Amino acid sequence: xxxxxxxxxxxxxxxxxxxxxxxxxxxxxxxxxxxxxxxxxxxxxxxxxxxxxxxxxxxxxxxxxxxxxxxxxxxxxxxxxxxxxxxxxxxxxxxxxxxxxxxxxxxxxxxxxxxxxxxxxxxxxxxxxxxxxxxxxxxxxxxxxxxxxxxxxxxxxxxxxxxxxxxxxxxxxxxxxxxxxxxxxxxxxxxxxxxxxxxxxxxxxxxxxxxxxxxxxxxxxxxxxxxxxxxxxxxxxxxxxxxxxxxxxxxxxxxxxxxxxxxxxxxxxxxxxxxxxxxxxxxxxx
Amino acid sequence: xxxxxxxxxxxxxxxxxxxxxxxxxxxxxxxxxxxxxxxxxxxxxxxxxxxxxxxxxxxxxxxxxxxxxxxxxxxxxxxxxxxxxxxxxxxxxxxxxxxxxxxxxxxxxxxxxxxxxxxxxxxxxxxxxxxxxxxxxxxxxxxxxxxxxxxxxxxxxxxxxxxxxxxxxxxxxxxxxxxxxxxxxxxxxxxxxxxxxxxxxxxxxxxxxxxxxxxxxxxxxxxxxxxxxxxxxxxxxxxxxxxxxxxxxxxxxxxxxxxxxxxxxxxxxxxxxxxxxxxxxxxxxxxxxxxxxxxxxxxxxxxxxxxxxxxxxxxxxxxxxxxxxxxxxxxxxxxxxxxxxxxxxxxxxxxxxxxxxxxxxxxxxxxxxxxxxxxxxxxxxxxxxxxxxxxxxxxxxxxxxxxxxxxxxxxxxxxxxxxxxxx
Ligand SMILES: Nc1ncnc2c1ncn2[C@@H]1O[C@H](COP(=O)(O)OP(=O)(O)O)[C@@H](O)[C@H]1O
Ligand SMILES: [Mg+2]
Numbered sequence: 273x274x275x276x277x278x279x280x281x282x283x284x285x286x287x288x289x290x291x292x293x294x295x296x297x298x299x300x301x302x303x304x305x306x307x308x309x310x311x312x313x314x315x316x317x318x319x320x321x322x323x324x325x326x327x328x329x330x331x332x333x334x335x336x337x338x339x340x341x342x343x344x345x346x347x348x349x350x351x352x353x354x355x356x357x358x359x360x361x362x363x364x365x366x367x368x369x370x371x372x373x374x375x376x377x378x379x380x381x382x383x384x385x386x387x388x389x390x391x392x393x394x395x396x397x398x399x400x401x402x403x404x405x406x407x408x409x410x411x412x413x414x415x416x417x418x419x420x421x422x423x424x425x426x427x428x429x430x431x432x433x434x435x436x437x438x439x440x441x442x443x444x445x446x447x448x449x450x451x452x453x454x455x456x457x458x459x460x461x462x463x464x465x466x467x468x469x470x471x472x473x474x475x476x477x478x479x480x481x482x483x484x485x486x487x488x489x490x491x492x493x494x495x496x497x498x499x500x501x502x503x504x505x506x507x508x509x510x511x512x513x514x515x516x517x518x519x520x521x522x523x524x525x526x527x528x529x530x531x532x533x534x535x536x537x538x539x540x541x542x543x544x545x546x547x548x549x550x551x552x553x554x555x556x557x558x
Numbered sequence: 559x560x561x562x563x564x565x566x567x568x569x570x571x572x573x574x575x576x577x578x579x580x581x582x583x584x585x586x587x588x589x590x591x592x593x594x595x596x597x598x599x600x601x602x603x604x605x606x607x608x609x610x611x612x613x614x615x616x617x618x619x620x621x622x623x624x625x626x627x628x629x630x631x632x633x634x635x636x637x638x639x640x641x642x643x644x645x646x647x648x649x650x651x652x653x654x655x656x657x658x659x660x661x662x663x664x665x666x667x668x669x670x671x672x673x674x675x676x677x678x679x680x681x682x683x684x685x686x687x688x689x690x691x692x693x694x695x696x697x698x699x700x701x702x703x704x705x706x707x708x709x710x711x712x713x714x715x716x717x718x719x720x721x722x723x724x725x726x727x728x729x730x731x732x733x734x735x736x737x738x739x740x741x742x743x744x745x746x747x748x749x750x751x752x753x754x755x756x757x758x759x760x761x762x763x764x765x766x767x768x769x770x771x772x773x774x775x776x777x778x779x780x781x782x783x784x785x786x787x788x789x790x791x792x793x794x795x796x797x798x799x800x801x802x803x804x805x806x807x808x809x810x811x812x813x814x815x816x817x818x819x820x821x822x823x824x825x826x827x828x829x830x831x832x833x834x835x836x837x838x839x840x841x842x843x844x845x846x847x848x849x850x851x852x853x854x855x856x857x858x859x860x861x862x863x864x865x866x867x868x869x870x871x872x873x874x875x876x877x878x879x880x881x882x883x884x885x886x887x888x889x890x891x892x893x894x895x896x897x898x899x900x901x902x903x904x905x906x907x908x909x910x911x912x913x914x915x916x917x918x919x920x921x922x923x924x925x926x927x928x929x930x931x932x933x934x935x936x937x938x939x940x941x942x943x944x945x946x947x948x949x950x951x952x953x954x955x956x957x958x959x960x961x962x963x964x965x966x967x968x969x970x971x972x973x974x975x976x977x978x979x980x981x
Pocket of ligand 2: 601602603
């Protein structure tokens, strides 16, 4: 699609992109820089270059602190909880959303509109308003501070999103493709698995990544619905303390933030190609 | 291989509109049946009902004497080629063709699948493309992959939905002969949907003409051309189309815009109650009188030629005529049914290429009244249809079909023998 843009327009777009890239990158770089500063450097601008930005001597103390030092007991379980909770809610939400979106895009059933509107409404619902009732309920039925107790509210966040994205993707897949499979001797299920699902793969990856990030970045639910058995990293960061009572835990928090950003970056890099749609081209006449 | 029988099939979509209305057809084992009609007449719907992608509202569908109304598509053992091919874009050509074989689990070993796919690919000249993805193929190649997917498994029948409509004219002609040859060679019952005259006339053993979901006539191409049952079929079959002229009935004479034609016998009786009828003259029935060979009893007339088109092997002349207000509405509606642009008020004459007719000339022409069709303007019924002749044509074409199948089988056997001798 870039082909019909002239070189001039392209270079202008490139120039325009620079401030945006700076705008998004500088805070990230700043966190990275902070995480590499020693405790003294954090409080002493003379030990840093670029006007207090980058430390002259890179220190790994903050990383040691969260992985092996005093913050280890807080950070490592939280990291583990984050991974488990987010993977579980991503998988569950993508699988459920796949079936739901498929039904929505293929079948004409009463209540189809209602499902879609409800999904949309739920995703607009302010999270903070849900927390208190869920907190009370969870305490009564014993889900407070458990992994499922966190997965369930995350599904409420990720499912509507997933359903919307996936039904858009399914609608793009020509129905004839599936009918051809059925005529070729496939059951509904086989047609879905062998034809529809592979064609929807870019959509599924996109959905999975978005669902994963939504859960990965959540703060409110984790902060309020867990104590220590299921607390995820974003909430755990709030409970970091400095090396002594009187130092700010800035360095440790930044180091932890860098660590939790890494999976996000890796995911995006790995699945960048898969996310790009366009797999269906060539299915029909061209 | 099976026969397919349609008994009073009806399809009503959600809005209650009958897209297919009470269609009954008997498709013999190994027969090539064409469904033809203007767009929106329900051809695709009918085909999709046969294959099982559309529910049957009422009526019975029998494949090989077994009622299959409630069977899922996969249990009907039919192969279908879709209009836009519906290839699986994520699979290679090989995997596309192998797809139906792999679905019938345990039936074929991987070697068998390989052999069958290579067989089909060889027949369709796809050998060198087997590892490519459909997106990288040309239209004609995609079309062939779709056919390969259909022929690779031994389906009971082939169904085609306008398979050539996305190809350019040259390729279309080529693929048409290929399909015809393949069908004869495999001897598989085939139902083929098209809106293209040439495909209908050249491919089909029999052609079923549909109009607004209603079956008009199902007969051999020759019978459709010579003995159409009504105005619609007469106007639909033939290119350039049949000329429809208003004719006033005066005693035992039909007064056409250009000539008076005496009618006798049965026809005279049939037209006696009518004031006006519609006369149908195919463009090639009208001939240039200056070239001679005029038979006894020919109706001669002269008319001013408005325009001529010389094509080398033939020549068209256009002759304007006055319409009669009493049949105006009828002809107007016919044109609409036929997807035409509007009522034709020009007669098209297909003249011999030798003819030296000039535009603006008053040209002497003649036609044989026996060739003329006469239609009842109210019902559209063909009053000149000769049942005995029609039956004769039907019998002849049925015999021809059987002979062709036998020939194809014999050739197959011979080739197999040659192959086994060679190895
Ligand atoms: N899914 C559908 N819902 C409602 N009406 C339909 C549907 N599919 C086709 N039709 C109608 O049925 C009629 C026949 O359609 P179709 O069989 O596709 O025609 P053809 O293939 O002869 O062009 C048309 O009038 C069309 O509008
Ligand atoms: Mg159609």
